[in-house]
Amino acid sequence: MRAFRTRIALLSVGAAALVAACGGASDSTPAQNGTSRLLATVGSAATTWNSVKFGGVGYVTGLIYHPTSANVLYARTDVGGAYRWNSATSAWVPITDGKGFGAADGSFHAVESIALDPQNDQKVYMVAGASGNGRLYYSTDRGNSWNYYALPFVVSGNDSGRAIGERLKVDPHNPSTMFYASRRDGLWGSWDAGKTWYQRTGLSSTHMTASAIGVEHLMFETGTSGGTQGTWVMFAAVAPDYASAAGLTSTFFKSNDGGNSWTAIPVPSAVTGYHIPHIVRAADGYYYIAFNKDAGPGAGGPGYLYRFGGNNDGGSWTLLNTSANSWGGYSGLSVYGTGSTTRIALGVSGTWGDFAGQNIMKLSDDGGTTWREIVSQKPHTPSNGEYWGWIDDVEIDPSNRDHIMHVYGGGIWETWTASAASPSWTLKVNNIEETAPLAIVTPPAGASYKLVNSSGDVGTWVHTDLTTSPTKGPSTGFSNGNSADVAWSDSTYIAIIGESNNTGYGYWSGDSGNTWTKFAKTPTGGTNPADASNIAVTARNKAVWAPADGVPSYTTDSGTTWTATNLPALTAIGGVPRSYRLAADRKNANKVYAYDSGGAWWSGSAGKVYVSTDGGHTFTLSQGSVSAGLAPNPFHATSLAVNPNVEGDVWLADGNAVYHSTNSGTTWTKLGNFSSIWGTNSWPDVQGASVVALGKAPAGASYSAAVYVVGVINGQWGVWESDDAGASWIRFNDDSHQFGGIGLVAADQNTYGRIYVAGAARGLLYSN
Structure with a gap:
């Protein structure tokens, strides 16, 4: 369901410049990553930005409370960055939009783990990365600003098992000491708050080359202290894949010497070879440990919950609960209190549908002796669907036992009445926006709607109000929306294309999105679901559809019939989908x-x-475009836009530079401002010009449209704006609003200075 987003996070802004890989190190040799990368401000004209409301939608992989400071709470997501809760405004604050999350950093919106300093609630640490070696981001102001260190191990925040535990742990007795449970390289430790890292070879020095779950997480025995050396006793959970590769005899280990050496603890035979998605420790020293056959997300069972004695009773195991079937696994887990009145919240993941007898979250108020279901069969919020799905993290508020949250595939649910016979649940997604837009189109001035939003996973929607979730779409079951366009002479006509169940298809609306009709037919190649496909509307009932890896076709009857154009067929290159970018002249x-x-x-x-x-219907090659020497670049790193106010006025971003034609594409002029940032690769580290869009011009401007380009001028990436047809440019965004790179822009035709942008799985945002 969310695997689609991996590509969006990595490709939405072109090539992502990953941190250079650092070699592994032994306990005695620090990894080569000691230089802190300070993220300096270089911005000019800053603006204010808001989210176009959709509400959640994406997968929140972890909720992290500060252990002692009330209401200090963070949420991490698999591709959309991280958030901090603001109890004063009852909204989430995005904390990964600014410095350190620009055009080369979209992959670092995949957050694998967050840890908080238990002695200083201002300090937060975050490990992020979607592939290759990751980064440790660190903040001393609750994520308002960040610096980072490169890490010497692979981080995969959008990989399998991404909601397992919290891999990053800060020693409660010595916060300068921290550990990381890595996917491929075992357990790592740092004694200088993350600046340098050492592989803790006492557990294993095995390196895995393939994608893995690895060491899952670590738990400190908080009642034991080594003074300035930190906590002596700790436990580690190891995934079956790493245990097998390293020749380990268990998936559960204990250290009595601060992580230098480890002893295998046999797990109950019923859960041999199982994953340990969460371990939690009650104040009385007992550990509650969830076991599940699969890693998730949304893993099926069987699942088991045990209480482990730790240092209390010599390490005995007590079975508290087991799933009754293989389609509901145990994952999320949280406890509150001690002894016989310990409250346990247990998430049942891999559940699909809500019906009598379904388990979504089980609650016990007597240490696991008896249980009751507290989520299933509750009233649903109509616009946001279900409670069920990926219940892979559950948290009881440390300061309020009746306040419980759980994640799922579309965000976060919470209750403040957990002790009630039938707790009430509400969505806690205000200002979490994790959709992955694939296309945006704005209508002509005066239309009854603001924009049409085509996104991954949720389909295409017409937004009439930027502050409320959209309700105008072809169906709630529409999967990926790939493209949309509007008839400029009649904005009530909209045509859209997308895919569902791996098959492409399209719809049209003749009443501004109130009702929709599916195209009676799809053109040749139209069933290809790749998101490179796009559509252009020339007039009511008339459109041209460019499928991925094929030949565009046109219709004059809203999809009842399609006829192939004479354009040459395109084919994928190296597995990268390819398509023509289409644009209809708005004046002709x-x-x-x-x-x-x-x-x-x-x-x-x-x-x-x-x-x-x-x-x-038929096309002719522009010899002027051939003479211009347009650079080869993939579909996602390029853009084509027309000036809606002047016939034949066309703009193009070829990934590296911007070109302008004033004679319907006969000749093209290259603007000299934009240039890619190159590293050691044969492709740009940051694309010089990847998006171009045109919107309403300011009063008295010399050119009839405001031009916006995502690209690089004088080595500085950003959104650039020109009111004089590209003769001069100012940076439109600032370093605090980079959104992991900006892959889409659409400009408003009613309001000068308003643009809609899509970052790395951050939904849609608009400037004010």
Whole structure:
């Protein structure tokens, strides 16, 4: 369900420059990553930004409370960054939008773990990365600002088992000491608050080359202290894949000497070879440990819950609960209190549907002797669907036992009445926006709606109010929305394409999105679900559909029939989907522009533009575009836009530079401002110009549209704006609003200075 988002997080802004890999190290040799990368401010004109409301939608993989400071709470997501709860406004504050999360950093919106300093509630640590070696971000002001260190091990915040435990742990007795349970390289430790890291070879020095769950997490025995050396006693959970690769005899280990050496603890035979998604410790020293056959997310069972004696009774195991079937696994786990009145909240993941007898969250108020279901069969919020799904983290508020939260595939639910016979639940997603937009289109001035939003997982929706969740879409079951367009002469007509169940299809609406009709047919190639596909509307009932890896077709009857154009067929290059970018001239419905970006950096095939003067039926190659020498780049790193106020006025971003044509694509002028940032690779570390959009011009401007480009000028990445057709530029965003890189922009036609942008799985945001 969320695997789709991996590609979005990595590709939404072009090439992601990953931190250089650091070699592994033994206990006696520090890893080569000691230089702190300070993130300096270089911005100019800052603006204010708000989220276009959708509400949650994405997978929140962990909730992290400060152990002693009330209401200090963080949420991490698999691809959409991290958030801090603001109890004063009852809203989440995004904390990964600014410095350190720019165009080269989209993959670091995949947050694998968060840890808080138990002695200083201002300090927060975050490990992030989607592939390759990760980063440790550190903050002394609750995430308002960040610095980071490169890490010497692989981090995969959007991989399997991403809600297991918290891999990063800070020693409660000595916060300068921290441990990380890595996926491929065993257990690591740091004695200088994350600046340098050492592999704790006492557990294992095994390195795994393939994707793995690895060491899952670590738990400190908080009642034992080694003074300035930190906590002596700790427990570690190891996934079956790493235990097998390292030749370990158990998946559960104990250290009595601060992590230098480890002793295997046999687990009950029923859970041999199982994952340990969560371990929690009650104040009386007992451990509650969930076991599950699979790693998740949304893992099936069987699942088991045990109480472990730790140092209290020599380490005995007591079975408290077992799942009755294989389709509901145990994952989320939290405890409150001690002894025979310990409250236990146990999440049942891999549940689909809500019906009598279904288990979603089980609650015990007597240490696990008896249980009751507290989520299933509750009233649902109509616009946000279900409670069930991926219940992979559960948290009881440390300061209020009746306040319980749980995550699921669409965000967070909470109750303040957990002790009631039938607790009431509400969504806790205010200002969490984790959709992955694939296309945005704004209508002409005066339309009854603000924009059309096509996103991964949730389909296409028409937004009439930026402050409330949209309700105008073809169906709630629509999966990925790939593209949409509007008839400029009649904005009530909208055509959209997307996919569901791995099959592409389209819809049209003739009443601004109030009602929808599915296209009677799909054109040849239209069933390809790849998100490179797109559509252009020339007039009511008339559209051109460019499928991924195929030939565009046109319709004059809202999809009842389709006819292939004469454009050459495109094919994927190295597995990268390829398509023509289409744009309809807004002043002359007979003109349509089709841009072939070349497909990939390594294709050797330069970009080129084709022009139609018969409504997109036949096209002619623009020899001027061939002469311009457009760089080859993948579909996602390029853009094509028309000035809605002037016929034949076309703009193009080829990934590296910006080009402008004032004669319907006959000739093209390259603007000299934009240039990619190059490293040691044959592709750009940061694309010089990946998006172009045109919106309402300011009064008295010399050019009829405001031009916005996502790219690099003088080595500085950002959104750049010009009111004089590119003669001069100012940076439109600032370093506090980078959103993990910006992959989409649409400009408003009613309000000068308002643009809609999509960052790395941060939903849609708009400028004020």
